Amino acid sequence: MLEYVxxxxxxxxxxxxxxxxxxxxGLANVSNAAESESFSxxxxxxxxxxxxxxxxxNAMSLSAGLHLNLGEGWKAYWRSPGEVGTPPSIDxxxxxxxxxxxxxxxxxxxxxxxxxxxxxxxxxxxxPLRITxxxxxxxxxxxxxxxxxxxxxxxxxxxxxxxxxxxxxxxVDAAAAALISSYVKKVPDDGAESGISIQSAYFxxxxxxxxxxxxxxxxxxxxxxxxxxxxxxxxxxxxxRLGEGSHLLWARLPVLNVETDLxxxxxxxxxxxxxxSLFAELTDEAPKPPFTLDRVLPGVAELxxxxxxxxxxxxxxxxxxxxxxxxxxxxxxxxxMRDQGRGRIRMGFAVSxxxxxxxxWTLAALTIAARGLGMTVGWGLQFQNPVFLAVMFLIxxxxxxxxxxxxxxxVPSSLQTRLARAGRGKGYTGDFATGAFAAVLATPCSAPxxxxxxxxxLAGGAxxxxxxxxxxxxGLAFPYLLVAAFPAAISHxxxxxxxxxxxxxxxxxxxxxxxxxxxxVLIGVGGVRSxxxxxxxxxxxxxxxxxNRLSAGIRLSGAAVMTALAIVSAGxxxxxxxxxxxxxxxxxxFDRGEIAKLVSRGEVVFVDVTADWCLTCKANKALVLxxxxxxxxxxxxxxxxMQADWTRPDDSISRYLESFDRYGIPFNAVYGPGAPEGIxxxxxLSSEAVLSALEKAAERSVASGD
Amino acid sequence: xxxxxxxxxxxxAALVAAYAGFRYFPDIRPTELNFDEVHNxxxxxxxxxxxxxxxxxxxxxxIAPNTDILAEAxxxxxxxICGALYGDFLSETQLVPAASFSDYYCPFCRVQTKTLAALxxxxxxxxxxxxxxxxxxxxxxxxxxxxxLAAKRQGAYxxxxxxxxxxxxxxxxxxxxxxxxxxxxxxRRLVADMQGxxxxxxxENSAALAKVFGFIGTPALVIGRTVIQGQVDEATILxxxxxxxxxxxxxxx
Numbered sequence: 001m002l003e004y005v006x007x008x009x010x011x012x013x014x015x016x017x018x019x020x021x022x023x024x025x026g027l028a029n030v031s032n033a034a035e036s037e038s039f040s041x042x043x044x045x046x047x048x049x050x051x052x053x054x055x056x057x058n059a060m061s062l063s064a065g066l067h068l069n070l071g072e073g074w075k076a077y078w079r080s081p082g083e084v085g086t087p088p089s090i091d092x093x094x095x096x097x098x099x100x101x102x103x104x105x106x107x108x109x110x111x112x113x114x115x116x117x118x119x120x121x122x123x124x125x126x127x128p129l130r131i132t133x134x135x136x137x138x139x140x141x142x143x144x145x146x147x148x149x150x151x152x153x154x155x156x157x158x159x160x161x162x163x164x165x166x167x168x169x170x171x172v173d174a175a176a177a178a179l180i181s182s183y184v185k186k187v188p189d190d191g192a193e194s195g196i197s198i199q200s201a202y203f204x205x206x207x208x209x210x211x212x213x214x215x216x217x218x219x220x221x222x223x224x225x226x227x228x229x230x231x232x233x234x235x236x237x238x239x240x241r242l243g244e245g246s247h248l249l250w251a252r253l254p255v256l257n258v259e260t261d262l263x264x265x266x267x268x269x270x271x272x273x274x275x276x277s278l279f280a281e282l283t284d285e286a287p288k289p290p291f292t293l294d295r296v297l298p299g300v301a302e303l304x305x306x307x308x309x310x311x312x313x314x315x316x317x318x319x320x321x322x323x324x325x326x327x328x329x330x331x332x333x334x335x336x337m338r339d340q341g342r343g344r345i346r347m348g349f350a351v352s353x354x355x356x357x358x359x360x361w362t363l364a365a366l367t368i369a370a371r372g373l374g375m376t377v378g379w380g381l382q383f384q385n386p387v388f389l390a391v392m393f394l395i396x397x398x399x400x401x402x403x404x405x406x407x408x409x410x411v412p413s414s415l416q417t418r419l420a421r422a423g424r425g426k427g428y429t430g431d432f433a434t435g436a437f438a439a440v441l442a443t444p445c446s447a448p449x450x451x452x453x454x455x456x457x458l459a460g461g462a463x464x465x466x467x468x469x470x471x472x473x474x475g476l477a478f479p480y481l482l483v484a485a486f487p488a489a490i491s492h493x494x495x496x497x498x499x500x501x502x503x504x505x506x507x508x509x510x511x512x513x514x515x516x517x518x519x520x521v522l523i524g525v526g527g528v529r530s531x532x533x534x535x536x537x538x539x540x541x542x543x544x545x546x547x548n549r550l551s552a553g554i555r556l557s558g559a560a561v562m563t564a565l566a567i568v569s570a571g572x573x574x575x576x577x578x579x580x581x582x583x584x585x586x587x588x589x590f591d592r593g594e595i596a597k598l599v600s601r602g603e604v605v606f607v608d609v610t611a612d613w614c615l616t617c618k619a620n621k622a623l624v625l626x627x628x629x630x631x632x633x634x635x636x637x638x639x640x641x642m643q644a645d646w647t648r649p650d651d652s653i654s655r656y657l658e659s660f661d662r663y664g665i666p667f668n669a670v671y672g673p674g675a676p677e678g679i680x681x682x683x684x685l686s687s688e689a690v691l692s693a694l695e696k697a698a699e700r701s702v703a704s705g706d
Numbered sequence: 707x708x709x710x711x712x713x714x715x716x717x718x719a720a721l722v723a724a725y726a727g728f729r730y731f732p733d734i735r736p737t738e739l740n741f742d743e744v745h746n747x748x749x750x751x752x753x754x755x756x757x758x759x760x761x762x763x764x765x766x767x768x769i770a771p772n773t774d775i776l777a778e779a780x781x782x783x784x785x786x787i788c789g790a791l792y793g794d795f796l797s798e799t800q801l802v803p804a805a806s807f808s809d810y811y812c813p814f815c816r817v818q819t820k821t822l823a824a825l826x827x828x829x830x831x832x833x834x835x836x837x838x839x840x841x842x843x844x845x846x847x848x849x850x851x852x853x854x855l856a857a858k859r860q861g862a863y864x865x866x867x868x869x870x871x872x873x874x875x876x877x878x879x880x881x882x883x884x885x886x887x888x889x890x891x892x893x894r895r896l897v898a899d900m901q902g903x904x905x906x907x908x909x910e911n912s913a914a915l916a917k918v919f920g921f922i923g924t925p926a927l928v929i930g931r932t933v934i935q936g937q938v939d940e941a942t943i944l945x946x947x948x949x950x951x952x953x954x955x956x957x958x959x
Binding site: 153154156157233234260692 | 922
């Protein structure tokens with residue numbers, strides 16, 4: 001602790017130096033003996049410098065410095081080097097007339113390499129030395145045995161001796177004095193001059209993070225925080241937020257490792273040229289952050305990259321089982337209208353593309369709004385809503401009945417003529433709806449590409465969300481845009497014939513399949529009663545629509561009534577959302593708290609977050625999890641298979657996913673003695689990935705003691 | 707109109723893709739690896755990585771060993787360089803042995819040993835790592851290295867190693883006792899082994915190897931017959947391992 005107290009002397013020290021510099025200006029003839037021979041190699045050039053030319057009459061102390069000129073790419077370390085490393089140290093054995101030497105530490109810089117945080121210096125640094133003489137005014141011999149760790153990509157320890165003899169003399173080495181003084185100014189003060197003070201510092205009971213608040217008289221510009229809590233305690237990279245016109249600094253630092261016996265907490269806050277090292281008294285409550293921000297705004301390059309992924313993801317969604325039928329519908333309707341001319345086709349497809357984008361923009365707007373309200377939004381979450389499911393089911397039922405030839409969907413002739421009169425072409429509304437419908441259907445197909453892009457979107461700001469959803473929409477609309485750009489492609493489609501009937505039936509079957517799946521999801525989300533009600537009402541709806549004898553007006557109003565009834569019953573009849581516990585026998589229900597306990601007993605835990613509406617999860621289950629060799633691997637004793645069912649909204653699961661920066665599923669992770677933090681598996685599982693993760697997690701090589 | 711917009715969008719997309727390509731895939735074409743032949747011990751070669759290796763005096767760490775003992779150790783390792791580097795692991799041809807030299811207080815060693823441990827653990831990897839302790843950074847490094855080697859006598863080297871590489875620590879007797887307890891090894895035996903002749907001899911051998919290969923610091927690595935000073939990335943390690951198999955490293959051993 002002594003060194004911290006000593007640092008308070010630094011202002012006295014600095015003013016003395018300034019006096020020396022001023023005095024030197026008046027002396028014309030100064031010798032430059034006030035520096036040692038230098039030690040030099042690729043990593044560092046080191047020398048001792050002294051501000052005075054010699055020991056003046058009655059001088060009680062000397063101002064000196066260890067000047068380190070580090071080679072390109074080389075670093076030396078601060079008194080607290082970070083997670084690992086060693087600070088420079090000087091042994092003065094062999095010196096004469098030296099009572100005491102105080103080494104001051106200029107404010108460090110943060111180096112992050114491969115996830116390891118280090119604090120220290122690069123290029124040029126002077127460690128100021130305040131040398132107290134045993135006998136005032138007598139000659140001094142300095143013998144500095146320096147031990148220093150320097151690292152570039154290789155760490156090379158340095159040990160060398162610098163000597164300097166100072167006879168009785170007066171006068172000042174102006175250059176040395178100026179150099180030392182410039183680094184003395186960089187030594188953190190006690191807050192008096194820098195205007196920095198600590199407001200609060202808080203450790204959570206489990207010592208997982210340090211949260212602190214500091215205040216500054218002048219606004220912070222680019223601050224950093226370096227806590228010190230004994231050599232065995234290390235902190236990760238801080239999350240720093242500024243508030244109150246940048247006068248308030250809030251920071252949260254993860255605790256990487258902690259010693260049992262804790263000394264006082266010291267905080268060094270740096271901000272450009274000023275800095276302060278302050279004792280921090282621990283408070284009982286964590287300071288509140290000035291604002292909440294999940295992630296800082298990403299760079300343009302990162303955004304462009306993720307937008308490109310989103311575009312590709314959107315494009316791939318077109319061949320997903322839940323979207324392909326829509327594209328087919330669109331193409332088959334085009335066959336009907338290929339005689340309508342290029343302009344109409346082009347416009348129709350452009351409008352469909354617009355429909356896709358409109359849905360995406362709606363989603364983006366909703367996401368932004370929901371984020372504004374502090375809600376967590378999950379991709380595919382709308383599939384947790386029974387009303388949404390009921391509407392989707394109705395639409396699919398009607399479409400498939402239409403494809404099976406139960407009725408022709410056509411706008412009533414009166415309305416048709418009105419529309420035809422109103423617009424240049426007819427049925428752009430239909431085109432638009434097709435596009436929007438495709439987009440709506442695409443949401444559950446959270447393909448691996450989407451996971452990344454969407455997680456990014458949800459964690460980012462409003463701009464990111466808008467950009468990513470637009471890119472997704474553009475990708476999904478790409479086939480439509482392609483036809484819009486080259487309508488000639490349409491004429492290469494086969495001529496209509498009997499095959500079209502078969503195609504229609506095939507497409508109808510695809511839609512029935514999708515409807516069946518939605519129905520199953522609806523049972524999971526809303527319960528059997530509401531699902532059956534929706535099914536019955538859909539059947540009535542289709543029957544009404546199929547009655548050709550009834551007038552179009554009656555049919556349409558009947559359809560509207562049934563739709564409304566279905567929505568209402570889906571909403572009202574759905575059972576209270578209790579977590580779905582009817583899991584397959586070998587899976588235990590997800591309990592986040594249990595994971596750590598099991599791991600501490602040396603067990604391996606396999607976590608699977610799934611939902612009825614998640615197709616990729618089903619694929620993972622069918623292709624990997626329910627098959628050998630994975631099946632027996634997660635069934636063996638010592639392995640606990642946990643399943644979290646996200647079919648219905650569940651806050652604990654959402655928070656769990658969020659802790660991995662994931663907002664969509666499938667999500668699988670493996671914990672064990674070898675991986676207490678969990679190994680996150682790719683969204684599309686492979687047997688190899690699962691097995692190697694299980695094996696890695698089971699390794700006892702990493703101690704599970706902490 | 708729409709066609710025009712499509713074209714603009716196409717051009718924009720191409721620009722974005724090209725930028726992303728350059729920004730994120732700079733290493734599609736692997737860079738040339740340069741080697742310098744080593745004349746003593748003959749048959750090895752040194753990977754040239756930048757400028758950082760030159761300009762240093764021969765160095766044996768902050769705790770200078772007795773020169774006589776070091777000379778003796780040097781004679782010992784020179785008699786069987788491969789055995790000293792790689793231990794008993796010399797028989798297989800589809801695997802390459804690697805000798806890793808590290809210090810628990812050296813930041814880049816953490817990076818390097820993590821990479822190597824992951825490669826060593828991978829079932830599809832063709833690398834087998836033999837760990838050497840090269841405590842260059844003073845007393846705490848020396849204690850940690852001895853403790854790890856003593857833990858090795860109880861079959862807990864990897865656990866000890868990974869634990870020390872994972873967290874900051876001060877290698878005090880209390881810390882070692884707590885750690886021994888955590889890992890489940892006999893603390894008294896650990897302390898006894900730390901002072902034992904076998905551990906000291908192992909450290910001497912590693913120091914002698916470092917002298918023979920002219921290491922100036924840590925981390926250092928020998929893969930097959932390739933000597934690498936400083937931290938290198940996983941891709942380079944794997945490429946060299948591949949080259950060693952193709953070029954039959956066993957000819958050296």
